[in-house]
Amino acid sequence: MTGPIRPETATVRLSRATLRDLPAEVAVPDYLDDETPVGVVHIGVGNFHRSHQAMYLDRLLAARSDGAVAICGIGVRPEDRPLLMALQEQTGLYSLSLFAPDGTVDTRIIGSLRNVLLLPDAPDDALARLCDPEVRIVSLTITESGYVEDATTGRRAADDRAVRVETADGLTTPQTAFGLIVAALRARRTAGTSPFTVMSCDNIQRNGAIARASVVETARLVDPDLADWIDGNVAFPSTMVDRITPSPTPSQLALVDGVLGLRDKAPVVAEPFVQWILEDDFPSGRPPLEDVGAIFTDDIGSYESMKLRLLNGAHQVLAYVGLLRGHRFAHEAVADPVVRHWLDVYWRELALPTLDLPDGVDGDDYLRTLLERFGNPAIADTLERLATDSSARMAKFVLPVLVDARDRPGFAELTAVILESWVTAVRSSSSDLISSGVPSDVHAAIAGGSPLLSAVDWLRPLSADPALSLAMTAVRETFDALGPSEGLERLLSQAPGCAQEAS
Ligand SMILES: NC(=O)c1ccc[n+]([C@@H]2O[C@H](COP(=O)([O-])OP(=O)(O)OC[C@H]3O[C@@H](n4cnc5c(N)ncnc54)[C@H](O)[C@@H]3O)[C@@H](O)[C@H]2O)c1
Numbered sequence: 001m002t003g004p005i006r007p008e009t010a011t012v013r014l015s016r017a018t019l020r021d022l023p024a025e026v027a028v029p030d031y032l033d034d035e036t037p038v039g040v041v042h043i044g045v046g047n048f049h050r051s052h053q054a055m056y057l058d059r060l061l062a063a064r065s066d067g068a069v070a071i072c073g074i075g076v077r078p079e080d081r082p083l084l085m086a087l088q089e090q091t092g093l094y095s096l097s098l099f100a101p102d103g104t105v106d107t108r109i110i111g112s113l114r115n116v117l118l119l120p121d122a123p124d125d126a127l128a129r130l131c132d133p134e135v136r137i138v139s140l141t142i143t144e145s146g147y148v149e150d151a152t153t154g155r156r157a158a159d160d161r162a163v164r165v166e167t168a169d170g171l172t173t174p175q176t177a178f179g180l181i182v183a184a185l186r187a188r189r190t191a192g193t194s195p196f197t198v199m200s201c202d203n204i205q206r207n208g209a210i211a212r213a214s215v216v217e218t219a220r221l222v223d224p225d226l227a228d229w230i231d232g233n234v235a236f237p238s239t240m241v242d243r244i245t246p247s248p249t250p251s252q253l254a255l256v257d258g259v260l261g262l263r264d265k266a267p268v269v270a271e272p273f274v275q276w277i278l279e280d281d282f283p284s285g286r287p288p289l290e291d292v293g294a295i296f297t298d299d300i301g302s303y304e305s306m307k308l309r310l311l312n313g314a315h316q317v318l319a320y321v322g323l324l325r326g327h328r329f330a331h332e333a334v335a336d337p338v339v340r341h342w343l344d345v346y347w348r349e350l351a352l353p354t355l356d357l358p359d360g361v362d363g364d365d366y367l368r369t370l371l372e373r374f375g376n377p378a379i380a381d382t383l384e385r386l387a388t389d390s391s392a393r394m395a396k397f398v399l400p401v402l403v404d405a406r407d408r409p410g411f412a413e414l415t416a417v418i419l420e421s422w423v424t425a426v427r428s429s430s431s432d433l434i435s436s437g438v439p440s441d442v443h444a445a446i447a448g449g450s451p452l453l454s455a456v457d458w459l460r461p462l463s464a465d466p467a468l469s470l471a472m473t474a475v476r477e478t479f480d481a482l483g484p485s486e487g488l489e490r491l492l493s494q495a496p497g498c499a500q501e502a503s
């Protein structure tokens with residue numbers, strides 16, 4: 001979803017030299033000439049990293065905080081080349097514009113990304129960066145599908161084609177994020193340099209454990225002793241990250257151009273809301289992120305579950321029900337009473353009862369804030385973005401709710417609507433982004449009309465529920481008879497909890 005990369009024009013470009021030409025209301029970094037070291041290497045320099053972690057480090061650098069560090073960004077996929085080149089030309093500078101629901105836009109230039117490089121173009125430089133003793137953290141936003149080992153889905157590093165290729169030659173030329181991390185940890189161990197901490201910032205429950213398994217099992221394919229050393233000596237804290245960060249729309253790009261008065265080829269737009277909760281497990285040291293709003297906790301699991309089930313899970317329901325109701329943007333979908341009500345049913349009948357909320361968090365407040373965030377028209381989040389990579393997202397965000405909600409009243413009927421809306425929206429979508437995120441087993445089940453519950457691997461935990469199969473047939477019949485949009489309206493009137501007005 002990274003992009004768009006904007007074409008070359010004659011317009012003056014964002015650069016260190018043109019910072020002084022920006023209007024006074026655009027905050028600019030005044031720390032670019034200092035000697036602050038690069039202390040973090042980040043893999044996956046997409047939109048989100050630049051609206052979130054890079055912004056937190058920008059705040060620390062701007063405050064001249066002890067322990068502030070700059071970032072080196074690395075892309076591992078050739079598709080990242082245009083964005084990374086644009087950032088290189090701008091010496092890592094880019095604008096971050098926060099679009100508030102009232103239409104105000106707050107733009108600042110972020111300077112924490114000291115340099116960027118692409119692994120396939122500069123493998124030696126990339127490895128050298130990770131081996132620099134000043135680097136204490138290697139962080140990741142490589143999407144949920146980027147992790148190669150996951151006990152809950154049965155995914156194994158040994159089955160990953162790219163990992164197999166790079167480990168077959170002993171990781172002399174790492175190609176993946178995990179190959180690069182393992183090669184660097186091996187070199188640091190040999191050199192007697194303490195290991196860095198690996199920090200996943202992807203939306204995955206227990207992202208630290210999934211990152212650990214992905215690194216350790218990649219290492220095991222090259223050297224079992226190294227794998228055990230990594231397992232015993234490297235920290236993998238879990239994190240919960242939150243800020244809705246879509247790809248900019250053309251009108252947002254035009255607005256950012258107008259604000260800057262010059263051309264930024266790599267702008268980021270996001271909502272004003274931001275949250276970062278971390279497990280405090282950084283034995284090699286870390287920046288004082290708590291000074292700029294991050295929260296360290298011993299209770300990371302309950303923050304993760306809350307966010308993944310209530311926000312990301314609801315994004316899935318919103319996307320498929322919203323698409324079937326004919327909407328394009330998240331804010332349009334939540335303004336539709338039928339979609340809004342389905343969201344409320346998902347939250348109150350299924351997701352919320354499965355959660356132990358973190359101390360001090362009120363569920364009603366959290367949901368109210370989510371509705372405001374989803375309803376932000378200025379951010380213009382598309383349902384297409386939310387429906388991308390849908391099979392992985394349904395498995396990670398929605399399935400855990402459904403598994404834990406099996407004894408809830410109305411479970412079969414509500415789950416049937418969620419699953420059938422997903423399949424129907426995916427089947428009827430003309431978007432390549434949406435259909436390419438659905439693996440072949442799901443496509444085969446959809447095309448062959450075979451029962452979804454037994455055909456799709458990640459749905460197996462629900463496959464032994466005959467009431468659910470029956471309810472899914474009933475939903476399909478309603479969609480066939482009335483069309484999905486009207487069908488959703490009809491089914492809503494029969495859904496448990498819908499007599500109560502959505503709060
Ligand atoms: N965008 C958001 O609102 C948001 C909010 C919270 C968390 N996140 C997390 O950040 C991730 C990235 O989101 P984004 O908005 O930056 O997306 P993006 O499309 O802008 O960037 C994705 C990045 O991931 C990299 N990537 C994808 N697959 C990879 C793989 N197999 N190996 C290595 N790198 C890979 C890409 O090269 C790119 O750099 C999400 O999947 C999610 O886990 C995003």
Ligand SMILES: O=P(O)(O)OC[C@@H](O)[C@@H](O)[C@H](O)[C@H](O)CO
Nearest residue numbers: 203241242243244245312315386
């Ligand atoms: O980016 P993903 O794949 O984790 O999920 C899609 C959206 O739900 C997600 O990007 C949210 O916008 C984000 O998690 C908000 O913090």
